[in-house]
Amino acid sequence: MAEQRPRLTSSSLSTAASTLAEMRRRDEGRDDGVRLKKKVGLVSGVALIVGTMIGSGIFVSPTDVAVGGGSVGFTLILWIICGVISMCGAMAYAELGTMINKSGAEYSYLLEAFGPLHSTVGSIPAFLMVWTNTMLLKPASVAIIMLTFAKYAMEPFYDQCSASDGAQKCLAALGIIILTMVNCLSVRLATGLQNVLTGAKLIAVVIIVIACFVKLGQGSTAYLSSGFSGTNANIGQIAIGLYKGMWAYDGWNNLNYVTEELSNPYVNLPRALMIGIPVVTLCYLLINISYFTVMSVTELVHSPAVAVTWSNRALGVVSWIIPLSIVCSTFGAANGTLFSTGRLSYVAGREGHMIELLSMIHVRKFTPMPSLILTALLSLLYVIPGDISSLINFFSFAVWFFYGGTMAALLVLRYTQPDLTRPFKVPVVIPIIVLVIAVFLVIVPIATGPSLGYLFAFLFIISGFIFYIPFVHFEKYPAFMRE
Incomplete structure (x- = not known):
């Protein structure tokens, strides 16, 4: 006998509407006290996603993705797969973000799911996540992005040689300081800057795409016509190619870090994700096709x-537009990463998993100033050595460890x-698929190419226990670390 579905009546629709209205009043109407304000709209949300995802990755990762693909056809498929994975992950995050209307993304979701098991066991996954992201991954990511920014910003001023490492580090540090000041002064200023930089980089992307179609129209299809010739069959190398591709896509979850500042999140969060990620995927695919109109896989790899x-x-003669576009892309990506990471340590401080100082926000600016300053200081620290790319190579290992946990x-x-x-619910098969992919991306590179770097990343995550036990579980910390 066929299952009868409940009918949608005017009464049930009215009840659902009332429930959503009550949720909006609860989350948007409580402006008493000092709290983060809802100043991030749909346009700013899309700009944050696109602006953070399109950073240095699309200008750095194609080489490694091509190594993993081995052929033009499979390389392009890897870029599409990365986009689909990001979209599936983002849709699962949209359910979590509309269900748990708190900033902090993975941290808040892990705490909600496992925290009730109580402080010792339940909150450990959330703490290890915030520990790894706050102290290592996000600040290091900002440092790498800003070093890339400095390299391309100074390139036009040096004809026969490259700028010195010291000069690049100083410019990267200056950029971090400027972005920190902007984010501390005003949410509106930070999101406005993000909108402008996203517009600038999209103009550059459009130019690259137009050049792609021009080249195709001129018959520059020799390299593209090679198709799947030379496709790589090594699972380990394919996994590394996916790693590098996912690094270029990283940032699809950044809007979940600022959910509390997103106006009407029950509508704008899923909508921004469904607009932003397909736009980035299409841009990446067309940019790589454009690369292959003038380069073979071998030339691209080398x-x-x-x-x-x-x-x-x-x-x-107008080739200078690419260094300019990279400058805009990296500056915008660093701004978006700093914006979202500051909210992560803010939420962790509010929940007692970081020092209470980080839970404070400016009484007039309504920005999480202490947490932004911490992220900036750590980023400046990682700029000093200047070469932490080997550490970022294992960024995806740690990131997908926690994506799988989420x-x-x-x-x-x-x-x-x-x-x-x-308010937004995805088919249960989607988080299951993403979980399986996360396990694959964590295990396969270790199994096929063991490296001390993976061990270092794992040990850094586990080292969070050293701080969790005395500071969080037993709440033993010096008085100056209190509010």
Whole structure:
């Protein structure tokens, strides 16, 4: 006998509308006291996603993705797969973000799912996540992005040689300081800057795409016509290619870090994700096709700077536009990363997993100033050595470790709290697929190419226990670390 579905009546629709209205009043109407304000709209949300995702990755990762792919056809498929994975992960995050209307992304979701097991066991996954991201991954990411920014910003001023490492580090540090000041002064100023830089980089992307179609129209299809010739069959190298591709896509979850500042999050969070990520995926695919109109896979793999090589061959006298676009992309990506990371340590401080100072926000600016300053200081520290790319190579290992944990948290919440209001709900198969992919991306590179770097990343995550036990579990810390 066919299952009868409940009918949608005017009464049930009215009840659902009332529930959503009450949720909005609860989350948006409580402006008493000092709290983060809802100043991030749909446009700013899309700009934050696109601006953070399109950073240095698309100008650095194509080489490694091509190594993993081995052929033009499979390389392009890897870029599409990375986009699909990001979209699936983002949709799962949209359910979590509309169900748990707190900033902090993975941290808040892990805490909600496993925290009820109580302080010693339940909150450990959330603490290890915030420890790793706050102290290492996000600040190091900002440092790498700003070093890339400095390299390309100074390149036009040096004809026969490159700028010294010291000069590049100083410019990178200056950029971090400027971005920190902007984010501390005003949410509106920070999101406005993000909107402008996103617009600038998209104009550059449009130029690259137009040049792609021009080249195709001129018959520059020799390299593209090679298709799947030379496709790589090594699972380990394919996994590394996916790693590098996912690094270029990293940032798809950044809007979840600022959920509390997103206006009407129950509508704008899923909508911004469904707009932003497909835009980035299409841009990446067309940019790589554009690369292959003037370069073979071998040439792309051995190019020291893929985007510069492409611009010299495709744009001629206006090739300077590529360094300019990279400057805009990296500056915007660093701004978006700093904006979201500051909210992560703010939420962790509010929950007692970081020092209480980090839970403070400016009484007039309504910005999490202490947490922003901490992120900036750590980023400046990672700029000093100047070469932490080997550490960033294992960025995806740690990131996907926690992405997998977050998918597990969603599945746990489906089982333990089925009655929670879910304004946006994805089929359960989506988080399961992303969880399987996360396990693959964590295990396969270790199994096929063991490295001390993976061990270092794992040990850094586990080292969080050293701080968790005395500071969080036993709450033993010096008086100056208190509020």
